Amino acid sequence: MSGPWVIAIDQGTTSTRAVLFDARGQVAGLAFRPVQQHYPEPGWVEHDVEEIWLGVIDVVTQVLRDAGVTPGEVAAIGITNQRETTVLWERATGRPVHRALVWQSRQSAAICDQWRQQGLEVAVKAKTGLVLDPYFSASKIRWLLDCVPGVRDRAERGELLFGTIDTWLIWKLTGGRVHVTDCSNAARTMLYNIHEQRWDEQLLQAFGIPAGILPEVRSSSEVYGYTSAAWFGRPLPIAGAAGDQQAALFGQACFQPGMAKNTYGTGCFLLMNTGERPVASEHGLVTTIAWKLGQRVCYALEGSVFVAGAVLQWLRDELGLLATAAESEALALSVPSTGGVYMVPAFTGLGAPFWDMQARGAILGITRGTTRAHVVRAALESVAYQSRDVLDAMEADAGVRLERLRVDGGASINRFLMQFQADILGVPVERPEVHETTALGAAFLAGLAVGVWDNEDAISANWRRTARFDPAMDGTARERLYAGWRDAVSRILTRPMR
Ligand code: ADP
Numbered sequence: 287m288s289g290p291w292v293i294a295i296d297q298g299t300t301s302t303r304a305v306l307f308d309a310r311g312q313v314a315g316l317a318f319r320p321v322q323q324h325y326p327e328p329g330w331v332e333h334d335v336e337e338i339w340l341g342v343i344d345v346v347t348q349v350l351r352d353a354g355v356t357p358g359e360v361a362a363i364g365i366t367n368q369r370e371t372t373v374l375w376e377r378a379t380g381r382p383v384h385r386a387l388v389w390q391s392r393q394s395a396a397i398c399d400q401w402r403q404q405g406l407e408v409a410v411k412a413k414t415g416l417v418l419d420p421y422f423s424a425s426k427i428r429w430l431l432d433c434v435p436g437v438r439d440r441a442e443r444g445e446l447l448f449g450t451i452d453t454w455l456i457w458k459l460t461g462g463r464v465h466v467t468d469c470s471n472a473a474r475t476m477l478y479n480i481h482e483q484r485w486d487e488q489l490l491q492a493f494g495i496p497a498g499i500l501p502e503v504r505s506s507s508e509v510y511g512y513t514s515a516a517w518f519g520r521p522l523p524i525a526g527a528a529g530d531q532q533a534a535l536f537g538q539a540c541f542q543p544g545m546a547k548n549t550y551g552t553g554c555f556l557l558m559n560t561g562e563r564p565v566a567s568e569h570g571l572v573t574t575i576a577w578k579l580g581q582r583v584c585y586a587l588e589g590s591v592f593v594a595g596a597v598l599q600w601l602r603d604e605l606g607l608l609a610t611a612a613e614s615e616a617l618a619l620s621v622p623s624t625g626g627v628y629m630v631p632a633f634t635g636l637g638a639p640f641w642d643m644q645a646r647g648a649i650l651g652i653t654r655g656t657t658r659a660h661v662v663r664a665a666l667e668s669v670a671y672q673s674r675d676v677l678d679a680m681e682a683d684a685g686v687r688l689e690r691l692r693v694d695g696g697a698s699i700n701r702f703l704m705q706f707q708a709d710i711l712g713v714p715v716e717r718p719e720v721h722e723t724t725a726l727g728a729a730f731l732a733g734l735a736v737g738v739w740d741n742e743d744a745i746s747a748n749w750r751r752t753a754r755f756d757p758a759m760d761g762t763a764r765e766r767l768y769a770g771w772r773d774a775v776s777r778i779l780t781r782p783m784r
Pocket of ligand 1: 550551552553594595596597598599611612613614615695696697698699700703
């Protein structure tokens with residue numbers, strides 16, 4: 287093995303990882319440590335950002351040591367991160383004023399209600415591409431300003447800095463010299479105008495957030511600064527950053543408009559590249575910046591499925607129908623079809639394109655002959671149907687035809703699910719050789735900035751799939767099955783389908 291090497295720091299919600307990549311984009315080492323979750327109240331989720339910072343130093347040090355690579359052989363560091371999670375810290379000391387408010391946390395819900403009453407929803411969507419929701423950083427910042435004593439005054443005096451996790455890590459790594467974010471992360475704050483490419487003064491004013499705390503917004507691939515020599519023995523360039531989902535889209539080499547990726551985890555995260563065009567969704571999807579390379583901004587449509595792999599956990603843990611999630615594959619294949627059974631796992635309501643939070647799940651079409659295998663198969667198929675719902679909405683919004691779907695995440699190893707996904711979409715599904723697509727995206731962004739790779743073509747040449755699932759179902763059967771799904775969904779909606 288030989289260099290140059292690129293390190294990706296993948297700071298996620300449940301773990302911090304460092305992945306070492308070689309110049310062919312292959313994984314040469316990985317180190318990780320879990321992130322402790324804090325739940326101070328029901329619905330609140332917080333992280334200790336000092337713990338996260340120390341974790342980053344540990345995993346980078348470990349991945350280098352384990353691979354026998356010296357810091358001098360590292361061409362660049364890229365960062366990808368859990369998005370929206372909000373940190374405020376003291377400019378002078380680096381001390382956080384509070385634990386980070388994690389994207390999932392609902393503690394600022396009342397603030398969003400108030401903003402909605404003030405009629406800000408339309409402006410938020412038009413300027414930021416987002417729906418007004420506590421998920422994004424803006425209301426979390428406001429919560430810190432309102433609820434932590436002294437914070438508003440200190441923020442207005444210029445003593446405090448805001449950042450998402452990328453910003454916090456770059457600031458810490460550079461010894462407090464560089465306060466920046468990349469535009470894919472900025473696009474998730476609900477403060478950034480994705481059309482004009484700047485922090486939106488009107489929104490800042492309406493939200494009561496002082497502009498002085500905000501980082502400078504940069505492209506996703508450039509040298510932001512160098513790590514302090516104290517951390518890894520010598521200064522290393524930090525040369526790329528992107529939010530985790532956008533990094534995965536990049537790591538899947540989805541560079542052309544119409545290319546999409548789906549991450550099958552607990553839920554599904556879908557992103558479709560829409561090129562230089564920010565597409566406003568009519569189906570409740572969000573519009574976001576995928577990345578910026580040089581002066582070129584690439585946009586994406588984003589949607590999610592709330593319950594994907596989680597439906598298998600439910601079958602396993604609550605119903606006892608499975609011993610392991612992996613067992614679902616053989617069981618599903620043991621029957622030729624679900625025998626007309628559909629499962630709609632709307633445990634917490636349905637998202638895009640239905641947006642019915644009151645809807646609850648159902649298993650429909652059962653007969654005396656229905657077996658465990660049929661129910662398990664219906665559960666797996668529900669993941670594919672829900673993904674098609676979102677992808678159809680993306681196609682309709684963007685006016686482009688999906689040509690193929692690239693997949694990753696824990697449940698993407700299920701071959702039955704991937705084949706059924708290809709069948710129900712009518713397009714090929716491709717699974718890459720490198721599972722660490724999020725980290726790979728960050729490494730590609732950083733490597734591009736320092737010349738490890740020359741351009742997107744060089745990256746595409748490094749992207750290899752290990753499996754491809756071609757649609758094998760005829761169009762009539764496909765549409766008949768999908769119509770059955772839509773019918774099943776229509777029965778649980780609490781208001782008519784649009
Ligand atoms: P997350 O990052 O959301 O925790 P992962 O990408 O680690 O998720 O994937 C874990 C999810 O994948 C779990 O919900 C699990 O039920 C599901 N899963 C794991 N293995 C399989 C499998 N062989 N078939 C289907 N689903 C699986």
